[in-house]
Amino acid sequence: MKKTLIAMLLGLGTLNLQATLTEDVEVPYVPFEIKMGKHFDVVQANCLTCHSFGYILNQGKQPRSFWKEKVEKMVNAFKAPISKEDQALITDYLAEQYGNGQ
Amino acid sequence: MKRRTFLKGAAAGAGMTALGSDAFAAGQPIDNRKVSTIPFPQKRPLITYSDRPPLLESPRYVFANPITPNDMFFVRWHMPDIPTHIDLNTFRIKVNGLVSKELSISVDDLKNDYEPVEVTAVLQCGGNSRSAFKPTAGGIQWGSGAMGCARWKGVRLRDILDRAGLKKDAEWVGFNGSETAAYYETPNFIRELHLDEIGDHVIVAYEMNGEDLPYLNGYPVRLVLPGIYSDSWVKMLSNLTVTSDYQRLFFMDKAYRIPDNECECQKPGEHVPTKPITKMNVKSLIGYPTNDTKLYHNSYATIRGVAFDHGAGIKAVMLSFDDGKTWHEATLGDDFGRYAYRGFTYDFKPKKYGKQTIMSKAINRAGEEQPFAKDIRWNHGGYKFNGIDVVTVEVV
Numbered sequence A: 001m002k003k004t005l006i007a008m009l010l011g012l013g014t015l016n017l018q019a020t021l022t023e024d025v026e027v028p029y030v031p032f033e034i035k036m037g038k039h040f041d042v043v044q045a046n047c048l049t050c051h052s053f054g055y056i057l058n059q060g061k062q063p064r065s066f067w068k069e070k071v072e073k074m075v076n077a078f079k080a081p082i083s084k085e086d087q088a089l090i091t092d093y094l095a096e097q098y099g100n101g102q
Numbered sequence B: 001m002k003r004r005t006f007l008k009g010a011a012a013g014a015g016m017t018a019l020g021s022d023a024f025a026a027g028q029p030i031d032n033r034k035v036s037t038i039p040f041p042q043k044r045p046l047i048t049y050s051d052r053p054p055l056l057e058s059p060r061y062v063f064a065n066p067i068t069p070n071d072m073f074f075v076r077w078h079m080p081d082i083p084t085h086i087d088l089n090t091f092r093i094k095v096n097g098l099v100s101k102e103l104s105i106s107v108d109d110l111k112n113d114y115e116p117v118e119v120t121a122v123l124q125c126g127g128n129s130r131s132a133f134k135p136t137a138g139g140i141q142w143g144s145g146a147m148g149c150a151r152w153k154g155v156r157l158r159d160i161l162d163r164a165g166l167k168k169d170a171e172w173v174g175f176n177g178s179e180t181a182a183y184y185e186t187p188n189f190i191r192e193l194h195l196d197e198i199g200d201h202v203i204v205a206y207e208m209n210g211e212d213l214p215y216l217n218g219y220p221v222r223l224v225l226p227g228i229y230s231d232s233w234v235k236m237l238s239n240l241t242v243t244s245d246y247q248r249l250f251f252m253d254k255a256y257r258i259p260d261n262e263c264e265c266q267k268p269g270e271h272v273p274t275k276p277i278t279k280m281n282v283k284s285l286i287g288y289p290t291n292d293t294k295l296y297h298n299s300y301a302t303i304r305g306v307a308f309d310h311g312a313g314i315k316a317v318m319l320s321f322d323d324g325k326t327w328h329e330a331t332l333g334d335d336f337g338r339y340a341y342r343g344f345t346y347d348f349k350p351k352k353y354g355k356q357t358i359m360s361k362a363i364n365r366a367g368e369e370q371p372f373a374k375d376i377r378w379n380h381g382g383y384k385f386n387g388i389d390v391v392t393v394e395v396v
Helices: A002-012 A040-046 A064-076 A084-098 B002-019 B060-064 B107-113 B157-164
Strands: B047-050 B055-057 B093-097 B103-105 B117-124 B147-156 B172-176 B190-194 B203-208 B222-224 B239-243 B257-259 B274-276 B283-288 B301-308 B314-320 B342-348 B354-364 B389-395
Touching (some): A040 A084, B103 B157, B107 B203, B157 B203, B283 B389, B301 B314, B301 B354, B314 B342
Parallel strands (some): B093 B239
Antiparallel strands (some): B147 B203, B203 B222, B314 B354, B354 B389
């Protein structure tokens, strides 16, 4: 069926409609090696809705204040529905695993 | 109280100069990230920051070539939900709002009913090289590879707007791509341009380097804004809405903005009025040799790289082998137009064994030149880094 359609189009000399991507494009899943630690479960439940862990990992080691602000940015700017308690636990996790001691 | 804080700030500023300018300035962007072992659709393996949304960076060696091959071109999406399939039989670009006639245009219509135009232009993320800024500035910590240069073919955006007929009050055009947020309250990635910004060089492109746009670079059509950072080069463009007023949308009003002062700089935590990043500043990158390459003593190595700016055009690229004390003019390659990369080459004969730095500095026809990285001042979003490029090789 699909073949006949393409053949017809070729017959008419209309090549334009013939896409090279004829099937679904699947983006691969990349395993990002995030550290396990206290409250990781809260991070997993809240921080994967909108983007991968890659976003957290590429930031490097940062002070607690940096992580606190990032979590707040997710809630205030991007409307992430995360409770105050969970925000605090996530900040603890990030400061512990990806902190620089400050 | 205010005055005391001010004085404290001034003292800190003075201290900063005495200590060297590291505090709120820039160093070199991170350059040792490895390409992933997982290739994305239509791409060779690239440096991979995220899979959802896909964020892929070109490694440095790609800048030895003045045209970036499609399969090595960087990728940057904002939202995780990108359609997995585009059916050209049903895909339409809708034009609505303050127009006399609403349009619904297929890719085939674009190719058959409008005059085709081509432009070779650099696409660079405003946050390219962000990892150079200390302290860490907000956003993805790109190295230098969130940029590329391609030959784009499509139709003038003006021609589309003319066909729709702008009404008297029309001032702004909002552009929407087909990607959507995962959570319904997250603002969508919509961009706006004022009609004054839409010259004849702005195109809606359906071809990149003679091929269909790669899926991850915005198949089937994207906006191309030569000379301007990539934030408004909307991918999988599906909707144009003409309005009389600016909409104050999040990704226009909060993201991609820099301090609206002469140095375009601020101290961390300092709140200042902002403006959009818009025009690209002059920049160059060395594509060969890359960091840690071994060169042979007394044997010529051809240094290759690219330089570009916002469209004034590149006048010269200077190289230094003594940390910026003396400069040597490189040979410029073919001119693909004022918005394109200008390739450069230089035959270098290493005379000294051991570590050797190579610096490149571009100068444009407006007389603007790249500053040393240490002289670039901080901004909260880590935008517009254009420090003199440095690679360090070993001469054996």
